């Protein structure tokens with residue numbers, strides 16, 4: 001599903017690579033945590049998988065496609081197969097929960113009739129039934145992240161990327177968000193999550209890939225934070 005082969009990424013003006021000859025394969029349906037100190041290169045991996053940055057060397061394969069050489073006009077279509085969740089939720093502030101989720105369908109050309117059927121279903125799934133018409137500022141942080149998860153999942157992506165999705169949430173709310181990601185993973189969606197949250201990693205016992213200074217230093221099935 002995802003393959004990094006000898007990937008090196010050095011940002012312009014940087015004195016050393018942010019990722020240094022990284023190789024890692026992720027199978028369909030896996031749940032993988034990327035952990036490591038601040039600045040070790042975790043978010044750069046997410047950016048590579050989204051084709052937001054390109055590597056200086058190596059290959060990045062996502063959904064069976066080598067994306068490093070992908071033409072720029074193909075990138076928006078490629079990204080539709082990937083759902084994303086971030087620490088800061090990134091909701092549209094002047095749109096309701098319903099509209100935020102429906103927007104993800106609109107941009108891929110789905111009709112309003114489809115949205116009327118699918119959006120309430122997915123909001124129910126994330127536990128927000130009855131709060132469809134609230135604006136982000138009328139929702140708690142955990143609820144806003146649920147909207148973001150619903151938006152990421154509404155197109156049933158093959159891959160869900162989550163960059164510190166619990167970074168702004170308290171421990172109990174974080175566990176609720178993890179339950180959701182776990183449910184999504186159990187539908188067959190591959191989940192790749194960057195986190196600093198040791199409790200979550202230790203509770204979930206999924207594959208753990210640890211990065212230090214741009215290199216993989218540990219890759220452990222049913223791992224712990226360490």
Ligand SMILES: Nc1ncnc2c1ncn2[C@@H]1O[C@H](COP(=O)(O)OP(=O)(O)OP(=O)(O)O)[C@@H](O)[C@H]1O
Pocket residue numbers: 011012014018036037038039040041042043044045
């Ligand atoms: N656009 C950029 N230009 C130059 N250097 C960058 C850029 N983005 C990231 N870096 C550098 O690359 C390294 C890895 O950054 P990255 O954001 O991948 O780390 P991270 O492990 O996600 O960190 P954190 O846990 O703090 O979010 C850091 O040294 C950072 O300063």
